Amino acid sequence: MSDELDSLYRDILMEHYKFPRGRKKLEHADIHNEGQNPSCGDELEMELQLDGDKIKDIYVSCVGCAVSVASGSMLADTIKGKTLDEVKKIAETIRKMLKGEDIPDHIDLGDLESLRGVKKFPVRIKCALLSWTTLIDALATKEQGVKTNISTTE
Amino acid sequence: MKSHRQILDLNGSVPSVSPFDPERIKLDFPIFSRTVHGKPLIYLDSAATTQKPQAVLDAIEKYYSYQNANVHRGLHTLAEEATAAYEATRVKVAEFIGGVRPEEVIFTRNATEAINIVAQSWGEANLRHGDRIVITQMEHHANLVPWLMLSRKTGAELKYIRITGEGLLDLSDIDEIINSRTKIVAMTQMSNVLGTINPVEEIIEIAHKKGAVVLVDGAQSVPHLPVNIGALNADFLAFSAHKMLGPTGVGILFGRQELLERMEPVTYGGEMISDVRFESVRWNTLPWKFEAGTPHIAGAAAFGAALEYLSKLGMENIRRHELELTAYALDKLAALDFIKVFGPNDADKRGGAIAFADNDIHPHDLATFLDTLGIAVRAGHHCAQPLTKLLGVNSTTRASIYIYNTADDIDHLAAGLKEARKYFRYV
Secondary structure (H helix, E strand, C coil): CCHHHHHHCCHHHHHHHHCCCCCCCCCCCCEEEEEEECCCCEEEEEEEEEECCEEEEEEEEEECCHHHHHHHHHHHHHHCCCEHHHHHHHHHHHHHHHCCCCCCCCCCCHHHHHHHHHHHCHHHHHHHHHHHHHHHHHHHHHHHCCCCCCECCC | CHHHHHHHHHHCCCCCCCCCCHHHHHCCCHHHHCEECCEECEECECCCCCCCCHHHHHHHHHHHHHHCCCCCCCCCHHHHHHHHHHHHHHHHHHHHCCCCCHHHEEEECCHHHHHHHHHHHHHHHHCCCCCEEEEECCCCHHHCHHHHHHHHHHCCEEEEECECCCCCECCCCHHHHCCCCEEEEEEECECCCCCEECCHHHHHHHHHHCCCEEEEECCCCCCCCCCCHHHHCCCEEEEEHHHCCCCCCCEEEEECHHHHHHCCCCCCCCCCEEEECCCCEEECCCCHHHCCCCCCHHHHHHHHHHHHHHHHHCHHHHHHHHHHHHHHHHHHHHCCCCEEECCCCCHHHECCEEEEEECCCCHHHHHHHHHHCCEECEEECCCCHHHHHHCCCCCEEEEECCCCCCHHHHHHHHHHHHHHHHHCCCC
């Protein structure tokens, strides 16, 4: 099969897809948000539990393709225990990476590195972005106290 | 054989052995000379839009190169020729759908706009609180949202004809659903997801007995089946040129003259008027009353070439070819135990839009994978979200065929589906 396809469906991504993290509902959630990409039908639910300015626990449930589910799973893995400021920086870095922009070398992306291949598939970028956009909107909602719409990357 | 000769005429070269030869038809479509990811293109997304034969591309070029002018309002040669090309297609459309009057054929942007004109113009004038609008659960958003909005605006009730597990319309309580309060029934003749061919003649008869008018969404049926308004007895028919070899941006609304005469236009401007004063306006006659502004003249001219192409092939022959190929595809897919097909199993009851799901692989991953093999399919809810939810899924993969598809294309699809299982390690 083509190298390009292999760069999209890396082993790490497929592993996250088949065994997604963060699937346990939280007993107590401080932030709740939903994401949806109407043209493909992907749906995502996210809950965050905070401890001061840190993410204590996270729940992400995504009904979607390998790329969107894996991205949500990696998100859950990555942001747990991080401060809100750190999380915002990571989310911005991922957004840049998916859009093919230069990103700083010193940021350790861990499994999220495996999302690099997505930029070669322009129609799939929105799949990888869905969980991140839902997270960014959730944090903004928490700060501003207003919730308008379901988050989307379309 | 008659159809044999027709193919001969189309290509003007070596006779083919088969009466309907998609391999030869493919040669008329320049796009099939390209590759996708280094593989020959296998196009299985014609329910979204079809490819265009050279004759249609030539017609667009001919108009802009040699005839370009605005229609109906010039006295020079070019304007006359542009008008003739535009109006000639109207006559061809009228003949194509069974010999209606050309003034009953309105050019729109697409089937969606055609349906919206009826919902807004006829609907808002004729519906009020307590009335009923009937549609089906298998409608495309284009034939659902306009009626949902009309129901909200007028207070009329929106009622759905349900579908059975097999994906057919459930007509068991049709006499209660289409009741005496029903003013309009709007339904697709062929589902863009399930492929189901609906018994529209039967439903139209019931609706007419109750005094309701009927709009048929022919976006999927007119390109694939012989459709005759006389036999159907539909009051309105909507379809799009781009799903039947024509260009995008051209659609058709057929309406019975007595209904169209009484309807108000929904878009105002030039062309649709007969007399304008500073204080008043009178509408133009049919069909121009509904055609405000400069239309897609090149598109209409090229749609004429598409209709000629289809007529030469013969809609009966096209249906026969698609029936055989659909039956072949259903057999091939049924042999794959990891694939579930939605819609009727019997090719006689359906067209060649086949939505399916792999037990494990998400439709988007499947579509991306197949694309690397040069196979174009569609993944998503196909603009029929309520139906997709009803099927118990968020999205499906859809393969849809047309005149240029072959059994070989289906074999490639089936092989690709098997390969995908290996690639994503489900075998």
